[in-house]
Amino acid sequence: MPRFHALTALGLMLCLPVATAVAKQSAAPSAAPADTACKDVPFAAADAAAVSVPSAADAWGGPRKGDEATLSDRVVRYDIHATLDPVKHTIDGKQKLTWRNRSAQPVCAVYLHMYLNAFESANSTFMTEQRNLNFAFRSDVPVEDGDWGYSKLDRVQQNGQAVRWRFVQPDGGPSTDRTVVRLDLPQPVAPGASTTLDIDFFNQLPRVTARTGYFGTFHLVAQWFPKIGVLELPGERGAVAPRWNVHEFHMHSEFYADFGEYDVRITVPKGYTVGATGEETGAPVEAGGKITHRFVQNDVHDFAWTADNRYAKPLDGFYEGPGSPRVKVRVLYPPEYESNAKPALQATIDSLAYFSRTLGPYPYKTVTVVIPPFNAQEAGGMEYPTFFTASSYKNVDPDTLARYGLDFVTIHEFGHGYFYGILASNEFEEPMLDEGLNEYWDQRMLRERKQRIHATTPWLKRIGFAPAIDGFDGERLGAMTGNPADALGQNSWNRMSSRSYGTVYSRTATTMHDLEQRVGKEALERAFKLYYARWKFRHPSIADFRDALIEGTGQRETVERIFAQQVYATRKVDDSIAEFSSEEALPVPGYVERGGKRIEVTSEALDKAIEDKRKAWKEMNPKAKDGEGPFPYRTTVLVRRDGADVPQVLRVTFADGSSETVHWNGAQPWQRFSWVKRSKAVSAQLDPDGHINLDSDKLDDGRTLDSDRSATRRWVGDITALLQNFFAMLVSL
Known part of the structure; x- marks a missing residue:
């Protein structure tokens, strides 16, 4: 915190390099005047949150029946060539972005996310929320001098014509936030037509502090390319007119994007192992001491990759199940965490089987799992399509807290491949649909595995001390049952505290647990299958999820009551x-x-x-x-x-x-x-x-007349309290 104050005091001196870069970017040649009939499309509201009106039946092109030529209605295509300098931790990128205007009106300006600029200074929306609102991000690794990162545009052209750009703040954040950029197009995009933008960009990766960056030779490259926002149409997620859904990068928000095609070439020095979203296509090409890998994946809405010259030989496995292609599972890991590789591989294969059986078949051919190296823990616990990072532990003996942590995070991040990846809900505005529902489904899987949270270590096990609690009891500990501050359906940034944001995970899982107890395990699974079948490769809202629950369980009153109490409002149960x-x-x-x-x-x-x-x-x-x-x-x-x-x-x-x-x-x-x-x-x-796990105090639920068991109950409460901090860390991933 003192370092942030120092940066503010130094003012212009520290900001000058950034300001110069911005001025250079803004100096792109003027474009021809836009068509006067082309009106600006407004932003989604800065306080947008839980949607209460169901989407139209034909939203996002209607339900995918399985007989279409493509899995998704592809809106965008990215052809990218990225070259990594692992010494300077920089990326030179050339991108061809092709975007289709789904609306019925011409579009004269588009908006791109420049996520890495959240880490360019202490004056971004991300960093000011940490400083001014006292928000905490996971383990809160401080940003030291030289750790900052950024992304800049060097050239943008549309059909050979230069495009002007300027940074905007759709949510009213500080004018110094540069995570969203507006491109004024020389040629408006007609309804139903597509346009291609040629973009040269440059990234300075930050030291790993929040989801992305480097440590030593290890590179997790995520939120790294200029990424177009989502143009929502009437009847989609509560929209009544076309709007750009393109929020700033808030501390607790994650991502939302259109489905499309990715064809990405990654050039690294010889000796570096590369893993990425999608399938590696063709043999790597060597030239001048560098290797270029090509990864292709369609029907996804993001792309991330990793490169390191310290990775051990990858550990590979396969999953084959009804309705899925043969899925190659690859685990990348550093030598110091070799013991983590086999458990992570097994948990991923088990997850493929469980999610395919209970929701729907996994549709892609690959899953890549990354175990971060020592001192890069902030790179762990992050999800991207067909690619995720797990956690890393020194000792992962069975029935220990570390083993539970590794298995839980692996299952959780894989599960995002369904709730964040295939269902593609809006993580900015409705994080419960991803983080919360995924947390609940993970715990169902762990319950089926008969896997409990063990608050022990190998040494404690040797002396016979091995307390354990069920996963849903652990979720209850982080659910803020005593005094909930924010409704589950609240967006990711309008939160009382970081702890309140954390309830998106645990309180949603607890609420779904209680709903399951009321309607029955089979009924709720039937409803989730309906939700998945209806909304896969689209972008459902909370109202769409609610309606699928009502239809799937046949219990309207029960579902509507719990949504009114917990999703659209904040009601304590006591x-x-x-x-x-x-x-x-x-x-x-x-x-x-x-x-x-x-x-x-x-x-x-x-x-x-x-x-x-x-x-x-x-x-x-x-x-x-x-x-x-x-x-x-x-x-x-x-x-x-x-x-x-x-x-x-x-x-x-x-x-x-x-x-x-x-x-x-x-x-x-x-x-x-x-x-x-x-x-x-x-x-x-x-x-x-x-x-009823939402009850704020389970100890006052019971009384005895003769024997006083309060001391026993207190002892058990103390044991579970010891687990709370660990579990709170897990659910923030």
Whole structure:
């Protein structure tokens, strides 16, 4: 933080190199005046978030039935040649970008993302949110002198004519943010027509601090090329008129782009191993001590790659399953993390099988997994189409926290290939559709694998200390159940805190867990399959997901209630047992009628009669248990509700082994239940089957009368608390 203040104080001196570069970029020759009939297309709102109106049936060209010539409706094509200088950590790029105007009006300006400029100075939107809002990003690696990175345009032409450009801030961020650039086209793009832009660009990669960059010889090259924004049309994700969805690069936002074709040539020095999105096509070409690799992938919306001369021999495997091509799985890893390679390969193959079975067949021919080297952990836990980075651990023995971390992150990042990749939701505005739903589906897979979170190490295992909790219980720890600050459907940048953004993962997974408990595991899986089949290779909204859940489960009221409480609003769930008693229902003193006469039963006489009856009963029942006797017991339970209305269950267990169960819901702040039975109550438990993980405090859900187990519950709570920090780190990936 002090270093940021120093940069601000130095002002012009430090900003001068950047300012000079910008001036050079803006000095492109003037273009011919645009067609006066060509009107500017507005931006999506700066506070756009959860969509409540379903998309039109024909949005994004309508559902993909499988008989089309291509998997997606390809809107853009990128032909890129990138040359890496691994010493200076720079990339010289030449790009031919072909874009199709899907709208019914001419387009005279387009917008490109320049994501790397988030790391050019402390004055970008990304960095100012960290500084001014005290947002934290994952492990918060500080940016040291010389660690900054940027991207600049050297030349942009349309059909041989120079294109002018200027940086804009669609979300009202600082004027110093250069993550979105506007191109004013010499020739407007007619409705349904395409245009090609020739772009020369240059990247200075940052030291790995957030998702992308270098460490030593290791390079993770992501968010690296000028990437066109999405032109949304009426009926798509709540749009009522054409709009550019092209938000700035916020600290907690990720990405959103059109499907298209990628043909990328990557030139590196000889001796470097390269992995990338898609299939390597043809043999590498060697010239002048450098090697050029060509990777091609269609029907994706992003492209990333890695290069390092320290990678060990790649570990390869394959997946073959119904409806999928033969999928080559490759793991790239540094020698120090050789032990991570086989577990990562197996977790990826298992994920291919699980996601293909429960959602739909994996459609691509490759998956590349990258294990980052030591000191480059911030490169881990990031997803791109057919390519992702996992985590790296020194020791990944089975049933340890490290092994769980490696498996979890591998499964999670692969899962993004479905929720971020194939479904292609808008991660800027509706991150729950990717991060949250993926987190839930990952936990379902881990549950099926019978894999739990083990809070132990090899040394602790040797002494027999190996506590573990279920994955969904771990999610609950990070779900901010006690005082949720933001609705699940809120966008990625309008958040109270980084912790609140983290609930996109864990609170969504917890909410989906609770919905599964209400509608049934099979019903919810049926709904997710419907959602995937209907919206694959399109761009669904939260409203589209909600409608698929309603149709797939057939339970409209249940789905709409949970969306109203948790997705479009923020409602705490907090039910508790406030009072619990079970006392003998003894005769009481006073007048009674006997034989037509009113007789007073005195306390003294009543006490004697009660004592005599107890004595006689014990003589006849010498083996009676505690809580059994000649008189019935009146059991009373008072339940408090300090939050949202959820279907609740109360179960009271009695000394004779019997139980009473009541179901109730409603917004009343309290409910009282009572029974008169021959046996004394032993315990009262809310949510006895663990269906409501959103409840803010599970410890006040249960009461016992005889044995006090509060210390045991506290010990268990302490153990799970020890796991919370680790799990909070995992869910921020």
